[in-house]
Amino acid sequence: MKINIRTDNSVKDTEINITCNRLTPEIERLVSLIRVMDLQLTGEKNGHIHILDTGSILYMDTVDKKTFFYTKTDVYESALRLYELEQQLSGTEFFRANKSCIVNFAQIKALKSDLDGRILLTMSNNEKLYVSRQYAPFVKKKLGVK
Numbered sequence: 001m002k003i004n005i006r007t008d009n010s011v012k013d014t015e016i017n018i019t020c021n022r023l024t025p026e027i028e029r030l031v032s033l034i035r036v037m038d039l040q041l042t043g044e045k046n047g048h049i050h051i052l053d054t055g056s057i058l059y060m061d062t063v064d065k066k067t068f069f070y071t072k073t074d075v076y077e078s079a080l081r082l083y084e085l086e087q088q089l090s091g092t093e094f095f096r097a098n099k100s101c102i103v104n105f106a107q108i109k110a111l112k113s114d115l116d117g118r119i120l121l122t123m124s125n126n127e128k129l130y131v132s133r134q135y136a137p138f139v140k141k142k143l144g145v146k
Helices: 025-038 082-088 136-143
Strands: 040-045 048-053 059-063 066-070 075-078 094-098 101-104 108-113 119-123 128-131
Touching (some): 040 066, 059 082, 082 094
Antiparallel strands (some): 059 066, 059 101
16 A cells, blocks of 8 residues: 655645545545544533544443443533434444444454354443344444354
C-alpha cells in the first residue's frame, strides 16, 4: 500500500482520496474508521452536554427507555433512540449486538463463541457484552469466520 500526503495552505476542508483496483475488506475497514473519527455525538452527564468523538465510545445501550453511551471511564445519556443512532452510524465500525445494544467494533479486545450461538465480547475496558444469536452472523462475517 502506498500512502501520499500533500499539504496545501489554500485548502479549506481536508479531502481523502483512495485509489485501488478493487474494494477489499481492509479498505472498507479503513473507510469505516475514518468515518467514525469524523463523527461526533452529544451526551449529557451531570447536567452538562458533552461532545463526544464516536471513536471513544465503547458501546451504547438502552435501559428503561433511556439511551446511554459508555466510554472507558464515563457514562453519558443521549436524547436519541438506539435506532436513530444505528442509522447515524451506519457504514462505520458500530454494529447492533442485540436488541438493546450497539457496539463499537474497534473497541473489542476479545471474542468468544458461546454454546447457544451467542458471542461474548470483551471490550477494551474489560467489560463483557453479548452478541445475540440474531446478530452473531454479522460479527462472524466481519471477522471472516464461518
